[in-house]
Amino acid sequence: MKTILLNGSPKGNVQSSGSYFLAKAFASGMKEPCEIRSVYKEDRWELLQYVSQFERIIFFTPNYIHLIPARTLDFLYALPKGSEGQSLGFIIQSGYPESAESEIAGRFFKRFASRLQYGYLGTVVKGECAGLAIIPEKFGKLEKKFAEFGALYEERGFFDETYVRDFAKPYTISKPMALLLNMTNPIGNILGWHKIMKANGAYDNRRDRPYLRL
Template sequence: MNTIILNGSPKGNSKNSNSQIFAKEFVRNMKNPCEIKCIAKADPRELAKYVESFDTIIIILPLYIHAMPGIVMKFIEGLEPATDEGKYIGFIVQAGFIETAQHRFIERYFADLAKQLNYKYLGTVSKGEAAGIYMFPKLFRKVLKLITELGMAYEKNHSFDKDIVKRLGKPYELTKFQSMIFELANKLGLNNVGWHRVLRKNNALDKRLDRPFL
């Protein structure tokens, strides 16, 4: 199978893009690693034309404000419905919030999109709690290993391994107890420790509550 991986993050080919990290991990142990291209900065119509020569498109993207980045939407709008039966499309969505329940709307959209484009749908892999990966890759070693295994299984079977998808997708929703722990951590300001460090590094800590558009 001739597969192209597209990174849908606006950060493009940056070491700070978690989608790019996922893409590289996905192909890491493949015998014939797939080509990776970034949607950012590409001409969406030219890229849509380019991917026509592949049997399978896998888009790896973040959620920004609960939705796909606008550049991904623009690219999708440039795709023409397949005229033969041998086309496949799949998605890997990674995002900051822990619960992958947030992904259910985009998953439904992607399943429907595949139908509209006459592509066979490989499915959508969802991973939450991914925002910190580029900052603390060692903490996320297990997640990255799962992505590498997902890529190896994909190369072998041309599908997303159900067991790995299930593991990556947890938790779908937090239990009441877990929610209470997070609420407590929030009240104590523990959730902000990492973010405040980034804000401080960028001299933006005292501007964090600014509301320039109000």
């Protein structure tokens, strides 16, 4: 089985990429860990040519604005038609906890794979991952689960459904929880995001809407 893992985050294969964190964890469970390459940081045409030699191509990508980052989407569109035995798989991780948000991406990936005549390994949706980049040490349990998931994948050649279902929890959050989050959000903003924006000199621009400029 020849599998390649692609990191679809604009950050590339760095410690602060949640996608890279999960890809590394997935590969760490394997007897023969797969290679992890970066869609954003490598030459597009060389990488396209390189990945086309693999039987299975698995994208580890963040959800950016309810889908996947632009260059990763563009890379997908540039993939050649799949040949006999080739499959695509997807792991999409996001900041919001609910997997319902990324489910639509999964439906798109499934159709996309079929249109390009690839087999489809499935889509793993994992929410609540924004902290991976900031406090990775708090994600030991998730790291372990991805290592187990990777080990099973290497053994069987497909995504284990029990793990896929488990990663996707919660599908939505309950109304009381949504209420609580809405109430505590302003505190989180002040303690978290505002601090980061100030440290990067971006605080005064936080309400900018550049897309409205002509």
